[in-house]
Amino acid sequence: MSRFCASFTIVNRRGLHARAATRLVQLASRFGCDISVRRQEQEANAKSVMGVLLLCCGPGTQVEICARGPEAEAAVTELGALIEEGFGELD
Amino acid sequence: MESSTERGREVFGGLPGSPGVAVGPALVLSSRRAIVPRRWLRRSGDGAEELRRFDAAVEVAARELEAEAGEAASTFKSVYRLMLQDPLLREEVAREIEGEQRAVEWALEVVVARFAERLRGSGDAYFGERGDELELLAERLQAALQGEVWPAPRASDGGPVVLVAGELSPAALVRFRPGEVLALVTRAGTPTSHTSIIARALGLPAVVGVQEVPRLARDGELLLVDGDRGQVVRCPSLAEQQEVERAAEQRGAAVPAATTAGGALGATTACGVEVALLANLDLGAAEALDARPRGAQGVGLARTELLALRRTSPPAEPEQHATYARLLRQWAPLPVTLRTFDLGGDELPWLGGSSTAQNPALGLRGLRLALRRPELLRPQLRAALRAASEGHLRLLLPMVTSVEEVRAVRRHLSELQAELQQEGMAPAPLPPVGVMVEVPAVALLARAFTEDVDFFSVGTNDLLQYLYAADRGCPELAALGSHYSPALLKLVRAVVDAARPRGLPVSVCGAMASDPLGAALLVGLGVRALSVELGALERVRAALSGLTLATLAPLVAELSELGSAEQAHRVARARLGPIS
Structure with missing residues (x-):
């Protein structure tokens, strides 16, 4: 099955905080594929807000998004766009 | 000890968190840690x-x-x-x-x-x-x-309040409905912190960064919160209160209620009765040996079950000795009450325990099991005796039903002590031996036990389970486990009355002692030592500091005559206000 991965940098001021994580999880949950977020050696299910929060990604952190299954490529692209536009919170 | 204090006007400085001024009675939120039951699966x-x-x-x-x-x-x-x-x-x-x-x-x-x-x-x-x-x-x-609606603290009269807290997260604030909160005062926070942002979003005046929280106010004391200047006034003068009203009128805002200083002021401190606050600990749990918590005057209940569970062989004496010695050293010279294993046979595969009893709670457990299994009891007693010289040890026996059982333990202790002396050790004198009051018969016969025991410790959870024939593990019957039970109050009173003539200490270590309202009732019954879960220490202390025996003694007498725990709880709450 196809698997897509891409790396992104957290650019919003607070990092991958509660509301940002919520938006990430909500978006990820719209896709039927398995999606993970990895920060260094730690990996989390992108559909788990606890998992994403527990990565404790502050601003400037590099994360890798990987998706496997239907629409994997679209999922990575859309999630990447959300991260790069700072979850719509950039001043 | 001071008898009572009426606290006067005082101004406390902080940082302006959210603009506006409001006056209202304080509601002090302490960290409300629930008491979590720690059970293993039965099967x-x-x-x-x-x-x-x-x-x-x-x-x-x-x-x-x-x-x-x-x-x-x-x-x-x-x-x-x-x-x-x-x-x-x-x-x-x-x-x-x-x-x-x-x-x-x-x-x-x-x-x-x-x-x-x-x-x-x-x-x-x-x-x-x-x-x-x-x-x-x-x-x-x-x-x-536990089948409860999550409680949101409320002012005694249900009116709007000024929330006073170490910190207020959105999760804590979400419990209150609009109109229930007049203003916020926190110790943590800055003008840009979460509390301030939420307060501004809600249009509530807030002062943050007030170092005197939570001491600055007791529940019901009037506070003036000036979010513009970043200051809080306790017991503001009538002129100051009127000024707030005028300012609100000028802004066209409705004047918040609760601007009368009335009877809420002048809360009294405790009545001079000393109540020892002791800690409940789980030996074998990571945090038990970490630190001696501030404010606890000893360990009222050190559970040892975790040392024995989930193993393939009985815990060896040296291992137990090391644990007990360390605990005693850590708390010395304060007392440490070590409870012997309170286990059921079915929990210990290595005992060959294939107990098929239908009611494990009514079967071979606690001391009943231990006396039949010397290989379980004796190493534990020996380890405790060897550790006794490290501090102030007390031994507590669980699930006791008869004085004969206590005498049997004392015989083991004397034998083991002699053994240690023969081996060339110089053990400390035998420690005091007390019993858990969990079986109703023991409470009723407490006077007969006073010949053989040095202290009593009431375990309200099991006592209730046996008193009401209601399994603690059965959620549908949870209401029968309420420690506001008038029958329970009578039994505790019976133990206190039996112990008094001989001057034997009575402590309570069940969940009732960790509940501020329950703790207050126990003090009213004459209990002078409470052993509480660590997370509840400060809460219980704060609750007791505001009460007088003159209130509590007649109250518990009245509650003891009521027909149900629910009724008793309601009356207690109405009479004592929101201390829990």
């Missing part, structure tokens, strides 16, 4: 049922959250909903249940503690705050598991 097949309870609790909590939150909090709602229904949380809880054989309450506690620690360990204060919120959400789940 390994029970895991599926425990997980089902978890799912049901999540559903209840999510529904409650949906129903109660005010508009301004709605932005946080989706975060909390996702956290409650999080797949990782469920997965980890399931692992604790199936893998570690913990019942769901304990499994949840363990997982949440782990998550919160990781968030706090990130070193980023922002993620640390999420840990606090997760713990609050977990409390909500624990309440749902």
Whole structure:
């Protein structure tokens, strides 16, 4: 099955905080594929807000998004766009 | 000790968190840690049922959250909903249940503690705050598991209040409906912190960074919160109150209620009665030996079961000795009450225990089992005797039914002491030996026990279970386990009365002692030592400091004559106000 991965940098001021994580999880949950977020050696299910929060990604952190299954490529692209536009919170 | 104090006007400085001025009675929020029951699964097949309870609790909590939150909090709602229904949380809880054989309450506690620690360990204060919120959400789940609606603290008259807290997260504020809160005062925070942002969103005056929190106010004391200047006035003058009203009128705002200084002022401190606050500990749990908590005057109950459970062989004497010695040293010279194993035969495969008893709670457990299994009891007693010289040891026997059982333990102790002397050791004098009062017969016959015991410790949880013939593990019967039971009050009184002529100490170590309102009733009954869960120490202390025996003694006499725990609880709450 196809698997897509891409790396992104957290650019919003607070990092991958509660509301940002919520938006990430909500978006990820719209896709039927398995999606993970990895920060260094730690990996989390992108559909788990606890998992994403527990990565404790502050601003400037590099994360890798990987998706496997239907629409994997679209999922990575859309999630990447959300991260790069700072979850719509950039001043 | 001081008899009573009426505190006067005083001004406290802080930082302006959110503009506006308001006056109202204080409601002091202490950290409300629920007392989480820590049980192992009875049978390994029970895991599926425990997980089902978890799912049901999540559903209840999510529904409650949906129903109660005010508009301004709605932005946080989706975060909390996702956290409650999080797949990782469920997965980890399931692992604790199936893998570690913990019942769901304990499994949840363990997982949440782990998550919160990781968030706090990130070193980023922002993620640390999420840990606090997760713990609050977990409390909500624990309440749902115990079939309770998650309690939001309220002013005694139900009117709007000024919230005073160390810190206020959105999760804590979400419990209040619009109009229930007049203003916020916190110790933590800056003008740009979360509390301030929320306060501004809600249009509530707030003063943050007030170092005197929570001492600055007791529940019901009038506070003037000036969010423009960043100051708080306790017991403001009438002129100051009127000024707030005038300012509000000029702004065209409605004047918040509760501007009369009335009877709420002049709360009194405790009546000069000394109540010892002791700690409950689980030996074998990671935190038990970490630190001696501030404010505890000893250990009223050191449970030892964790040392024996989940092993393939009985815990050896040297291992037990090391644990007990360390505990005693850590607390010396304060007393440490070590309870011998309170286990049921079915929990210990290495004992060959294939107890098929239908009612384990009524079967061979506690001292009943230990006296039949010297290989369990004697190494423990020997380890304790060897450790006794390290500090102030007291021995507590669980699930005692008769004086003969106590005498049998004393015989073991004398034999072991002689053994130690023969081996060339010079053990400390034999420690005091006390019994748990869990079986109603013991409470009723307490006077007969006074010949053979040195102290009593009332375990309200089991005493209630046996008194009401209601299994503690049966959620449908949870209401029968209420420690406001008038029958329980009578039994505690019987023990206190029996012990008094001989001057024997009576302590209480069940959940009742960790509940501020329950603790107050116990003091009214004449109990002068409470052994409480660590998280409840400060809460219980704060509650007792505001009460007088002159109130409590007649109150418990009255409650003892009522027909139900529910009724007694209602009367107690109405009479003592929101101390719990």
